[in-house]
Amino acid sequence: MKRQPYQLGGWNEARAEVAAPYSFCALSKLNGKADAPKDFQWLEKNIPCQKACPASTDIPGYLSAIYEGRHEDAYVINLRDNVFPAVLGRVCARPCEPECRHGWDGLGEPVAICFSKRSSADFKKQDLVVLDRWFEDSGKRVAVVGSGPAGLAAARQLALLGHKVTVYEKHSSPGGMMNQGIPIFRLPREIIEKEIQQITALGVEIVCDTEIGQTITLSRLAEENDAVVMAAGTLRPNLLDLPGKELGGIRHGLDFLLEINDTGTAEVGKEVVVIGGGFTAMDCARAALRLGASVKVCYRRTVKEMLVTPGELEELDHEGIPVEYRVTPQAYIGENGRTKSIEFIRTEMGEPDESGRRRPVEIEGSEFAVSVDTVLLATGQFPDTSWIDEALRSELAEDDGWLKPEQAIEKIFAAGDFANGASSLIDAIGHAKECIRAVDLFLMGEVRLEDFAKIEDVTESGRIREMDAVPLQPMPTIGLGQRDLSAEVEQGFGEEASVDEAQRCYQCHLKFEIDSDKCIYCDWCIKVAPRPECILKLKELHHDDAGRVVGWDIAEKADEVNLVWINQEDCIRCGACVAACPVDAIGIQKVSLATEPVMEMP
Template sequence: MKKNDLYSKEETFFQSKNKIYSAQSVKQIVYSTDIRDFGQVAKSIPCQDACPAKTNIPGYIRAVFEKRYGRAYELNRSANILPGVLGRICARPCESSCRHGETDNGQSVGICHLKRSCADLKPSSHRIIEGLYTPTEKKVAVIGSGPAGLAAAHDLSILGHKVVIFEGMDKPGGMLMYGIPEFRLPRDLLMLEIQNILRLGIQLKTNTAIGSDISFAQLKKEYDAVVVATGCVSPRKFDIPGGNLENVYNGLDFMKAVNEGENPFVGDKVIVIGAGFTAVDCARSAIRLGALDVSINIRKTIEYMRIDETEKYEAQFEGIKTYSLIQPSRIIEDNNKVTGIEFQRTRMEKIDKPPYRVSIPIENSQFSVPTDSVIAALGQSPDMSIISKKPDGMDGVFAAGDFVTGSSDVISAIAGGRKCAGKIDEYLVGKKRKRTVVRLENHATTDRQRSYDFIGKVVMNTIDMEKRLSKSTREVETGYNEDQTHEEAKRCYLCNLKYEIDPLVCIYCSACIDVAPKDCIKMIGNIPVNPDGTYGIYEETDDWNQVLSIAIDNAECIRCGQCLAVCPMDCISVTKTELIEIDT
């Protein structure tokens, strides 16, 4: 830890050692830039680490538990700007990493559902918090009002820059507005959260296409910086014979038509090709357009589908079947109309460079199935033509979101937009104005009870099939009620609480080891530190001559608090750890 980083953590610990468990203890807070503290946070709070926007997940779930929904919403918003939206459609990388989902620990916490609860249950008079900086008189043009563009515009505006968003479509939101179906994301909610961003003084110019309505060169000339955040809008070509026939759609165009209120023809039987969220959205939309038999068809196995379990479940619930290990080879037509599709079977093979499993078509394995329409949701790529002419160099031109990374997900796009805003600010003002530190605060209690570990995951409430079909835009998920929210919030292990044993006070009685439900307290000879600051595998030893310390492995600990309760020496401390941004 650097000397100028306030005071060292160890000093704080000893100073406060005797006060940690006292109700009257004075809060001791340290802001650390020590790489080991960042490493500890990354490894011990896997949900937050998996979130591209680094949302303080245990922090907001604790606020939800305390029924401080407004606070929980703001904790979310400070990282991901669209909590109500993401609480419905986030790709949830956090849940795949949740400690509660590990072997023997049960199911992961419904993190996304709880995020939605923050938005649903916060008071109507909720106050939005923004830490505004002094105006800079700098002007930034943001091209595209999707999640990346909105996130960049938000942060730039906060930092005092004058921001104008240029949007080619009629409404803002990008893929959120035109790609995701309304039954997953209500448009009034989307517009409300977009409006909360625009309220900062951001000017939105819709129906303004770069190239035709205003040139890129002109933007460059008029603005101090330009952000390209146009996402991925060029669908991958469905390059098989018959791929251009009527009633053969690409997934993006199909969803755009549906979201604009059109009713594209689907017929009774629909074949959807693709393994991602768009494929499922297309299939579920086709059901709502009256199709009776809808299937999703994928080249690899169902394990490789790029969707979460909820989407798989909902698709099955709506009667959509998934056929795997097949790939389309041609569309069968009659008078230029689709009548069927020919597939070829595939099998999985390994390739060595890079090591990966791929699907290989099997020769002479073709078979055909009748269909009325085909929707190919094969992914999309960015439209690079917007910057292809490179007017007077690219100084002051930045890019964010899917335009940079290729097709990803909303939370990644938001994280990309925010990161880009930081870089632009540095470019405009000539210095980095914010930095991330680890905030460490003594915590008097564990905030949990052992009984919480045995609560089953609360299932999201949904509407029945009749209601889904009676109004195609009706939201399928209806959210947790307050009791369900509270129950689900109890399940979070609160991995942001770091448990430590003071080896100088510990008498090595092993009482904590005896009561630990997991293999989380270890007699160790060494704890290696990786170059990125994370801890390596604890080197355990049975040989007392080799024991360096008794230590809690926070990557194994489920924060049950049993050790704290039995320790006769009060030598176990709890520290709340948070990643926060502070001014430089």
């Protein structure tokens, strides 16, 4: 079961509240720092990509920097918000892109937010970028168990807050699934190493080859440190309990990928079936193909329910790996102790299960066999709490091996997949950032970071209408003949293409507003407006008690118009209205989410 979220206030609280019945929010201030709930709600409503990013990355901020040729600044924005820009710019699950305003009905395709992140890393000038700390040494020590994205993001945030951090990792090198799971052909190792160096440069110590629970126990870490963060991922494989499961040739996919990532190869047969439809399934299939096998992926649901990185299915298809949907295994059939086929049954999609995905229902009489010599199970992983010493295990963990949903011991925190179950890099990083706010509050007894909406006047948007017609830039890839276990498939945008792609962004952090005192109701802005409802002629706007717009009455006749109003929900920030207005009645402001140390009053 997932852990209960850390209670943090500010931006996070506003996020929880945003499902409230109002939909259009004004800001609480004209300029400067604003931190009323409605300010955060403005950000939520107007910058859909940032809302969808679990690490709240300032996406319009970095895309505008790339557009202006400031790739280094774009990298720093990403680094601050999501810790691993060059890694995520390659393999992020990209929950932001389906939400992008550019992909809304009739507006074309979403901006390539993820690949642009990679461009910021590819074209920055400095080799290593090390952030400034928020606070001097606090004198507090924190131990982190696990050096995956959650453990390292936690360590980085703790170091910025001035705490002394030691990360313990049982593997011989740090990085968690970035290093042990994801293949090199999707994520070159020097990219991970560089971004980890930016964390150790802040004083974080990473101790590898040290499994907590062996010579050092969690109890000892808790005694010797002011706090402990458990970020041990999901290393317990879900193995299918089917007849024939003891036969040779059946292996969990994570184990297979780990061997390839550690040794550069793995033994695999000639006919491989990968069972599953997530990240591990895709990587197993593409890796087994590169080892010379004929590969097929079998998945019990449909393509819609697959949890894979966008574009990966297309690459799978391009590499010639078939996927058989709506089939589930029934039994492994063996000969001389080895699997020689799998019996499958076809499924149809039923009602949604607790994950929200539709449940596969078996179709009676539809059994069939697939010949195979190697089965790679990509059927999920769970948190493994068996390393927690007995003194603490019953307090922290459930009998089924998951952590208890509530925090049982005050100084022991949990972050990333270990807390919430298998997710994605950006989910793990986002959760670690939230966790560290709670750790810092526990250590220092006060909230030391404040989130706010930073409101700045802007003279022009920098956008012109032609930018809306710029097509999505294609990602260059290497040819099929060059693809092996180590050659990176995606090559990244060229510098010019990176600027072209970034200029497609509407800059949703811009707020266009008509000053009613200046407006002469000439309608020129409406005549040039590209959207049917971005500028409305209104009889009246309706507000709630907090001053938020909750509705409006359209003026049907000319003599009913009391207000010309910009509907920010429909506005694509083209700037056409500003250029057309004869009396400069339309102002532009930039509204960004910012985080700063709380200033002590003198």
